[in-house]
Amino acid sequence: MSNLGNSDTKPPCLPRNGLVKLPTQANGLGSASITKGTPAMKNRLCQSSVPAIISPALMNHSDLSMPGLTSPLSLAALAGGPSGATVGLPSDEISPANGDMPSLEDLSGSPTKRHLAVDEKILNRLFMYFSACEKCVLAQVCKAWRRVLYQPKFWVGLTPVLDTKELYNVLPNGDKEFVNLQGFAIRGFDGFCLVGVSDLDICEFIDNYALSKKGVKSMSLKRSTITDAGLEVMLEQMQGLMHLELSGCNDFTEAGLWSSLNARICSLSVSDCINVADDAIAAISQLLPNLTELNLQAYHVTDTALAYFTAKQGYTTHTLRLNSCWEITNHGVVNMVHSLPNLSVLSLSGCSKVTDDGVELVAENLRKLRSLDLSWCPRITDMALEYIACDLHKLEELVLDRCVRITDTGLSYLSTMSSLRNLYLRWCCQLLFSFIRSFFIHGSLSDFTLPGCPLLTTTGLSGLAQLHDLEELELTNCPGATPELFKYFSQHLPSCMVIE
Numbered sequence: 267m268s269n270l271g272n273s274d275t276k277p278p279c280l281p282r283n284g285l286v287k288l289p290t291q292a293n294g295l296g297s298a299s300i301t302k303g304t305p306a307m308k309n310r311l312c313q314s315s316v317p318a319i320i321s322p323a324l325m326n327h328s329d330l331s332m333p334g335l336t337s338p339l340s341l342a343a344l345a346g347g348p349s350g351a352t353v354g355l356p357s358d359e360i361s362p363a364n365g366d367m368p369s370l371e372d373l374s375g376s377p378t379k380r381h382l383a384v385d386e387k388i389l390n391r392l393f394m395y396f397s398a399c400e401k402c403v404l405a406q407v408c409k410a411w412r413r414v415l416y417q418p419k420f421w422v423g424l425t426p427v428l429d430t431k432e433l434y435n436v437l438p439n440g441d442k443e444f445v446n447l448q449g450f451a452i453r454g455f456d457g458f459c460l461v462g463v464s465d466l467d468i469c470e471f472i473d474n475y476a477l478s479k480k481g482v483k484s485m486s487l488k489r490s491t492i493t494d495a496g497l498e499v500m501l502e503q504m505q506g507l508m509h510l511e512l513s514g515c516n517d518f519t520e521a522g523l524w525s526s527l528n529a530r531i532c533s534l535s536v537s538d539c540i541n542v543a544d545d546a547i548a549a550i551s552q553l554l555p556n557l558t559e560l561n562l563q564a565y566h567v568t569d570t571a572l573a574y575f576t577a578k579q580g581y582t583t584h585t586l587r588l589n590s591c592w593e594i595t596n597h598g599v600v601n602m603v604h605s606l607p608n609l610s611v612l613s614l615s616g617c618s619k620v621t622d623d624g625v626e627l628v629a630e631n632l633r634k635l636r637s638l639d640l641s642w643c644p645r646i647t648d649m650a651l652e653y654i655a656c657d658l659h660k661l662e663e664l665v666l667d668r669c670v671r672i673t674d675t676g677l678s679y680l681s682t683m684s685s686l687r688n689l690y691l692r693w694c695c696q697l698l699f700s701f702i703r704s705f706f707i708h709g710s711l712s713d714f715t716l717p718g719c720p721l722l723t724t725t726g727l728s729g730l731a732q733l734h735d736l737e738e739l740e741l742t743n744c745p746g747a748t749p750e751l752f753k754y755f756s757q758h759l760p761s762c763m764v765i766e
Contacts, residue, residue, distance in 0.1 A: 384410045390417075398424055418454030425484070426455055430462040433470070444470045451476040457484030457509070465496030472503050479505060486511035486535075494522030501526045511535040511561075520545040527553040532582075537563035537589070547571035551579060559585035567591050569598030575605035584609060587639070590616035596624040603631035613639035615665070625650035629657035636660055641667035641690070648676030655679035667692035674701035681705045693718035699726030706732045717742040724751050731758035740765040 382388060393401060393415055405415040434442040460471065468487075472478045483506050492500070497518050501507060510531055512518070519541045531554055536542055543566040550560065551574040560583065572594070575583070583606050588594060594617045609632050614620050620643055628638070635658050640646050646669045654661065662685055666672060673696045680686060681704040689711055691697065697719045705711060712735050716722065723746045730739065731754065739755070739762055741747035747766065755764050 386410075386414055389414045393420060416449070416452045421453045421455060424455070425457045425459055425486070426450060427459040427461065430460070430464070430467055433463070433467060444474050447471075447475045454481070456481055456506075457486075458482065459486040459488060459511075460490065461488045463487065463490045463492070465491075465493055465499070468492065468496055468500050472500070479503060482506055484509035484511075486513070487515055489514040491515075491517045493517045494519055494525060497522045498526040501528050501531075505530075507531065509533040512537075512539055514538045516540045520549060523549040524553070529553065529555055532556050533559040535561035537561070539564070542566070544568055544571040544574075548574050551575045555579065555582075557583050559583070561585075561587040561589070562591065563589040565590065565592055568593045569595055569601060572598045573601035573605060575602075580606050581608060585611040587611070587613035587615075588617055589613060590642075592616070592618060595619045596621060596627065599624040599627050603627050607631060608634060610634050611637045613637075613665075614643060615639045616642040618642065618644055621645040622647055622650040622653070626653045629653040633657065634660060637663040639665040640669060641665045641692075642669075644668070644670055647671045648673055648679075651676035652679045655683055659683070660685055662686060663688040665690040666694060668694070670695055672696065674698050674704075677701035678704040684710055687711060688713040690715040691719065692716075695720060697721060699723065699729070702726055702729050710735055712737045714738070715740040716744055719744055722746045724748050727751055728754055731755060734759075736762040738763045738765070742766065 389411065393404065396404060398421075401415050401420055405412040433445055435445055436442055454477070456477065458471075458475075460467070463471075475482070482504055485500070485504065485507055488511075492512075492515055501510075507528075508530055510533070512535070514537070516539060518539070520543065523546050527549060534550060534554065534557065536546070542562075542564045546564070547562075547567060548571070550557070555576065555578045557579050567588075586602070586606060586609055594614070596619075599614075599620060612628065612632065612635060614624075620640075622645070625640065625646065628635070630653075638654070638658070638661060640650070646666070648671075651672060654664065656679075661683060664680070664686060667690055670693070672694055677691075677697070678701055680689070681701075687710065690713075692715060695718075697716075698721050702722075706729070711733055714730065714733070714736060715738075716727075717740055722744060725746075727741065727744070727746050728751060730736065736759055739759070741751075742765060752764055752766060755762065
């Protein structure tokens with residue numbers, strides 16, 4: 267890493283061709299989206315100061331000019347941010363030659379340096395320590411480095427994000443041609459996120475990406491205008507597709523789901539799609555017998571839909587997230603627990619009509635649950651937490667954000683749960699100090715999130731230092747969180763990451 271030495275020197279401006287998004291690894295919840303770890307961890311990943319960019323130059327050209335200090339390739343500039351550190355070799359060891367990318371064997375310098383710089387065994391280990399953004403830059407240093415970095419192993423779990431405007435190059439005569447996706451194919455990307463695309467764009471993608479027919483296993487369409495016909499063509503042509511996400515796609519209908527969904531799909535996410543209602547759930551339940559994960563955010567789905575799941579899905583489906591399904595009530599919970607008894611992950615976030623009785627049904631019937639999200643369920647009280655503590659002995663993660671009626675009494679029940687590792691209590695406005703003390707003896711929390719709890723004092727929060735298993739603690743927007751408190755935590759919880 268070296269800093270820009272001349273304020274007059276400007277980094278080359280590379281047009282964007284796509285973002286590389288961190289993986290949709292599971293947070294213990296089996297998710298395939300951009301999630302890893304806790305909600306606090308997700309926030310940090312989404313707010314990364316150096317987003318990773320894949321340059322069209324990397325996609326479209328086999329010979330690239332060499333970045334040196336006279337024309338530094340800034341990571342921040344590449345990411346569209348302010349100028350920052352650059353990645354490359356000293357300018358006296360590398361120089362452009364007629365616009366072509368030279369091999370490091372031809373560069374000046376000692377034989378030892380040249381040997382080390384192109385030793386693939388060394389490079390294979392060295393490049394594992396760089397971020398996705400940095401790998402994109404390093405791949406432009408020379409052909410030898412690009413040959414090493416274009417191995418699929420360096421890009422496993424990363425998803426390119428391509429906007430519709432970035433899928434085409436404008437020719438001198440004004441016509442458009444689809445971009446060359448060979449660089450993506452060489453690196454073996456098996457998942458893509460396409461933003462704002464139409465039926466035609468998807469057909470062009472399928473025709474131009476060599477791995478699309480068999481090699482693409484995951485596809486996410488966001489804010490697209492895909493219709494029933496486009497959805498049917500995509501799922502018919504992309505025979506390897508197993509994970510599908512549709513977000514903000516308002517031009518397909520439930521009839522499109524009936525005509526296009528294929529039994530090979532095992533993970534489906536549908537959100538902010540206005541034409542999705544009960545009949546869509548009927549299509550999902552009948553056409554996807556191997557469904558393992560369903561993420562659904564739909565305002566018009568009712569209790570009836572949760573009774574459609576088949577016995578086969580009751581055996582295979584382990585993850586169900588119903589987010590902001592406002593019409594779901596306790597009757598829907600009854601249908602759900604009987605249809606899907608093997609759930610290990612359940613979210614009822616924003617299902618505002620669910621009450622303590624619904625939670626009791628969950629606790630009594632879904633004993634395999636490891637993660638439960640009840641955030642933004644304003645009718646949940648301390649009684650629900652007692653049901654959870656009594657019956658969900660395998661529960662590792664509990665999200666209670668904005669459950670404004672829970673108090674220290676309810677949380678004291680949770681302190682007896684030896685399996686509980688992650689507890690999220692954002693903006694639970696009635697919490698005092700006594701619930702923290704209840705965790706001192708029995709608690710084994712590793713992740714504790716308490717932002718926006720106005721009644722927690724500095725003295726009360728200091729007691730958290732007795733939770734020696736803590737690995738992450740979030741106290742943003744918490745009046746009792748003072749600089750002195752954070753200094754105290756740094757001394758008594760040296761292994762804990764405290765988020766201010």
